Amino acid sequence: MSIVFYIVAALAVGGALAAVLLKNTVHCALALTIAFAGIALLFLQLDAQFAGFAQILVYIGAVAILVVFAILLTRGSETPKDGVYGRKWPLGLVIAAAVFSDLAWAVLQSARVLPHEAISAPTVTVLQIGNALIGRYVLPLEIIALLLTAALIGAVIVAMHEKEAGK
Amino acid sequence: MIDKPIVDQLDQVFILLERWIVSFLPAGWQAVASVVLNVVAIIAVFPALFAIAVLLERKGLGRMQNRLGPNRVGPFGLFQPIADGLKSLTKEDIVPISADPVVHFLAPVFLVVVVFMGYAVLPMGRNMTLVKMDAGLLFYFAMGASTELSVFMAGWSSRNKYSLLGAMRAVAQMISYEVPLLMSSVAVVMITGSLSLEKIVAAQNQYSYGLPHWYIFTPWGFAGFALFAVAATAETNRSPFDLPEGESELVAGYFTEYSGFKFAEFFLGEYVGMLSISGLGATLFLGGWSAPLAILGWVPSWIWFFGKVMLSICVFIWLRGTLPRLRQDQLMNFAWKFVLPLTLLNLMVAAMWRFLGEGWERWVICSAVLLIAYVAMGRIGMRHGHIGTRKYRYAE
Amino acid sequence: MTPLMSYLLVAALLFAIGLAGALTRRNAILVLIGIELMLNAANLNLIAFWRYGPHPESLTGMMFAIFSIAVAAAEAAVGLGLVISIHRHARTTDLDAINRMKG
Numbered sequence: 001m002s003i004v005f006y007i008v009a010a011l012a013v014g015g016a017l018a019a020v021l022l023k024n025t026v027h028c029a030l031a032l033t034i035a036f037a038g039i040a041l042l043f044l045q046l047d048a049q050f051a052g053f054a055q056i057l058v059y060i061g062a063v064a065i066l067v068v069f070a071i072l073l074t075r076g077s078e079t080p081k082d083g084v085y086g087r088k089w090p091l092g093l094v095i096a097a098a099v100f101s102d103l104a105w106a107v108l109q110s111a112r113v114l115p116h117e118a119i120s121a122p123t124v125t126v127l128q129i130g131n132a133l134i135g136r137y138v139l140p141l142e143i144i145a146l147l148l149t150a151a152l153i154g155a156v157i158v159a160m161h162e163k164e165a166g167k
Numbered sequence: 168m169i170d171k172p173i174v175d176q177l178d179q180v181f182i183l184l185e186r187w188i189v190s191f192l193p194a195g196w197q198a199v200a201s202v203v204l205n206v207v208a209i210i211a212v213f214p215a216l217f218a219i220a221v222l223l224e225r226k227g228l229g230r231m232q233n234r235l236g237p238n239r240v241g242p243f244g245l246f247q248p249i250a251d252g253l254k255s256l257t258k259e260d261i262v263p264i265s266a267d268p269v270v271h272f273l274a275p276v277f278l279v280v281v282v283f284m285g286y287a288v289l290p291m292g293r294n295m296t297l298v299k300m301d302a303g304l305l306f307y308f309a310m311g312a313s314t315e316l317s318v319f320m321a322g323w324s325s326r327n328k329y330s331l332l333g334a335m336r337a338v339a340q341m342i343s344y345e346v347p348l349l350m351s352s353v354a355v356v357m358i359t360g361s362l363s364l365e366k367i368v369a370a371q372n373q374y375s376y377g378l379p380h381w382y383i384f385t386p387w388g389f390a391g392f393a394l395f396a397v398a399a400t401a402e403t404n405r406s407p408f409d410l411p412e413g414e415s416e417l418v419a420g421y422f423t424e425y426s427g428f429k430f431a432e433f434f435l436g437e438y439v440g441m442l443s444i445s446g447l448g449a450t451l452f453l454g455g456w457s458a459p460l461a462i463l464g465w466v467p468s469w470i471w472f473f474g475k476v477m478l479s480i481c482v483f484i485w486l487r488g489t490l491p492r493l494r495q496d497q498l499m500n501f502a503w504k505f506v507l508p509l510t511l512l513n514l515m516v517a518a519m520w521r522f523l524g525e526g527w528e529r530w531v532i533c534s535a536v537l538l539i540a541y542v543a544m545g546r547i548g549m550r551h552g553h554i555g556t557r558k559y560r561y562a563e
Numbered sequence: 564m565t566p567l568m569s570y571l572l573v574a575a576l577l578f579a580i581g582l583a584g585a586l587t588r589r590n591a592i593l594v595l596i597g598i599e600l601m602l603n604a605a606n607l608n609l610i611a612f613w614r615y616g617p618h619p620e621s622l623t624g625m626m627f628a629i630f631s632i633a634v635a636a637a638e639a640a641v642g643l644g645l646v647i648s649i650h651r652h653a654r655t656t657d658l659d660a661i662n663r664m665k666g
Binding site for chain 3: 062099103104156
């Protein structure tokens with residue numbers, strides 16, 4: 001594997017670790033942005049340009065800002081007095097370690113069934129993606145449209161100020 | 168008549184220059200050297216244009232406000248950018264003691280990096296794109312979306328009420344106007360059939376009766392360009408949408424606590440962003456590097472591109488000198504209740520244009536639909552009939 | 564170690580880190596950050612299998628990942644709206660303190 005892959009993977013994993021371990025919540029959100037950028041670069045390495053740019057546009061351009069706004073609106077930047085980790089944090093760590101070891105064992109064991117030879121990079125044009133969206137995947141497209149509308153209206157209603165009774 | 172090969176050579180002069188310089192290097196290094204040379208050229212040219220734009224702004228605004236601009240440094244104040252640059256480089260760099268040092272340092276750096284990435288896909292002349300991408304427009308908007316995060320980082324890390332307020336206003340404004348910006352570009356993508364900026368310019372580079380097929384000369388293109396211009400002005404925080412950084416409002420908004428070189432970086436980032444989005448507007452609607460009349464095709468293509476960009480900068484400066492500032496709620500109202508519905512309607516009008524076929528009917532129908540929608544929404548929809556005591560809502 | 568295996572291991576690592584974050588942190592928003600990391604890890608898995616799978620020209624993996632990105636964005640929006648709403652009521656986002664339905 002090339003050196004570029006190792007650097008980008010280190011960026012993504014480092015950002016994720018920082019996002020989970022840091023004490024200051026806003027620093028966690030910014031480290032999450034670095035993790036997203038690392039994952040977008042990994043997508044670009046896998047010749048999935050549309051997915052990579054969509055990842056940057058949606059995650060860094062929208063989700064990260066959403067997280068940051070939520071931290072600001074909930075006074076998350078003040079350090080809590082009881083520490084930043086929950087009461088039962090060793091149990092959470094053990095569970096995560098167990099999940100990782102399980103997944104890694106599954107991946108390493110299946111080395112003989114995974115393809116070995118390098119497949120040539122597929123050239124995916126946006127035209128093909130557009131045709132696929134309107135052709136074969138039109139039903140998921142319409143359902144996603146409904147889902148996003150419902151999420152939009154729902155998020156606004158959930159977070160809206162409630163009018164006091166009698167006003 | 169002018170000798171054709173010389174005209175073509177002038178048109179491609181930068182490409183030929185680059186190939187000549189790269190040919191001195193051994194074969195293994197040539198690809199890397201060519202890319203590095205292109206990047207260095209962009210990093211050299213656009214800050215130079217930034218200096219010209221800053222000077223133009225100060226002199227132009229001065230004249231519009233019935234005063235001379237800077238005129239001490241050099242003849243007619245032409246060396247003012249050099250004086251400004253020296254000043255920013257030598258000023259003391261003050262970081263507030265309660266500020267977050269890492270984020271405070273990284274915010275302007277992130278802004279400058281992300282803004283310069285957008286230039287990679289702009290076609291600045293015939294064959295003069297840094298990276299020819301199939302999804303070039305998507306890449307540009309992805310980079311544009313990342314600038315909002317740097318604004319927030321700047322405002323939050325200063326630990327200053329006014330900076331934070333300015334940053335939140337700026338981010339809210341940039342997010343709100345991002346949707347109309349994308350939507351007005353989607354109409355262009357729909358008609359061209361490709362996200363690649365080179366193909367969009369190639370589709371506009373055709374002439375009928377000597378007049379070009381620029382998208383601005385179609386009804387949906389004209390409305391799209393107007394909406395794109397409004398959204399671009401708001402995205403770059405320029406007047407009349409500059410509430411987050413207005414001097415009379417919030418000191419300097421999110422870059423209050425920045426001094427010296429970091430302030431210069433923010434300033435550079437803002438103006439280079441303005442140049443970048445003018446370049447995108449020129450590519451999408453004004454035909455990119457194509458000439459306005461078929462007979463003017465002998466002028467090199469890059470002159471047309473940079474001419475259109477500087478013209479857009481002049482329009483930005485003109486808007487700044489003329490229009491008053493919009494209040495935050497007026498700004499947001501405008502975005503969500505006027506600009507966004509009009510961009511969606513523009514999308515439908517562009518579709519109608521495509522499917523009505525050639526002829527005069529499509530001009531009449533499309534223009535009529537857009538005019539009626541504009542009048543209906545602008546005059547009737549944006550009327551605020553309620554005049555009375557103002558109700559205040561306090562933040563919790 | 565084939566290229567596919569390295570991508571899968573990176574995705575598994577990201578998933579485990581996200582899971583650890585979602586399970587150990589006190590602030591509700593950091594739990595959501597953990598969930599977003601898990602979704603990203605799953606997307607990475609999808610794209611890796613699409614690239615090294617038998618039929619990359621049928622675009623199945625890429626489509627799946629794109630829809631997953633859209634769904635994750637919608638879920639983040641609603642989740643953060645919920646967190647803001649809870650903060651407005653309970654004045655805290657500490658998950659150890661909001662573990663009852665009473666109040």
